Every structure is written in structure tokens, then in C-alpha cells.
Amino acid sequence: MTFQLERKSIEKYLVTAWGNATPIGLDEHEFEPIANCLKLSIVNGTTMQGSIGRTDNRIEHLGNVFINIYTTGGEGSATWRGYAETLMGLFFNKRLDNAGNVASTNEFIRFSPVNQHPYISGTISDIPFNIATITAPFVRYSYQ
Numbered sequence: 001m002t003f004q005l006e007r008k009s010i011e012k013y014l015v016t017a018w019g020n021a022t023p024i025g026l027d028e029h030e031f032e033p034i035a036n037c038l039k040l041s042i043v044n045g046t047t048m049q050g051s052i053g054r055t056d057n058r059i060e061h062l063g064n065v066f067i068n069i070y071t072t073g074g075e076g077s078a079t080w081r082g083y084a085e086t087l088m089g090l091f092f093n094k095r096l097d098n099a100g101n102v103a104s105t106n107e108f109i110r111f112s113p114v115n116q117h118p119y120i121s122g123t124i125s126d127i128p129f130n131i132a133t134i135t136a137p138f139v140r141y142s143y144q
Contacts, residue, residue: 005098006140007042009109010065012100014040017090022083033129036079038087039068056143062113065091065136066121073130080123080132088118091136113139 011026018024018038025031025039033039043064050058067087071080093112097103111118116137123132 009100033070035072037070041066059142061140067134069132070129073127087134091118109140111138
């Protein structure tokens, strides 16, 4: 079990996939938001038994990635909705290896587990910003 490797993999994937589109504040790092930036948070949830009777039992660690999208308040939703659509596409049914690369085999993290896809979980006006939040459910696998 390694929360650090999980964090590093998710951060690397987001930074690589998003590129230089906007600044990104990483999980729990000091970050001063500006208009048109992202803030990443990783929240861990429950742990479940994924398989029984194998040499190594699969353990499933459930969690959510939250991405706050900061845009200029009072200017409507067009900008944040564009960012949201792109972000939801980046995390929809995505599988990562433990280095944060897209994986076709040996997946370490899987987004969209059991039909839980990325979605817009809220918006708030907090002058001078509008803050929209994308939630991307995931499962991390370990074997014991």
C-alpha cells in the first residue's frame, strides 16, 4: 500500500496530460489561485477486498480526485465549462501505471470504476473567482 506512489502517479498524469494550458496547484502544496488555473486534491476513501483465493489477494483502494477550476467571477460559465469538458475526458475510463503513464496492462490506478465517471460536482462564486469542481472517482490496486 502506498499513498505516496498513488499521489505521484496522479499528479504526473495530470501535469503531463494538461500541459501548459493553465497553472496547476498540486495536492496539498502551497498555491495561490489566479483566474484560469486548476487545484488538484486527492481524497482517499474505503478499502475493499477485490479478489479471494489467488496467490496474492487484490485489494481495492477507492478514492476521488477533485479538481477545482478557477475562472474570473461574473464572466459566465463558458471558460470553466470548456476546461471541465477537457478534464472529464482526460480522466474518463483512464488507466495508469505506477509511474503515472497511461497503461494498457499492469494498471495501478483506474478511473471510472464500476460505472462511476467524472462529473461536475459543484460550482461556487467566490469573488473574484468562479470555482467549479470536477470529481473523478478512482480505484488503486494493491496485492497482498
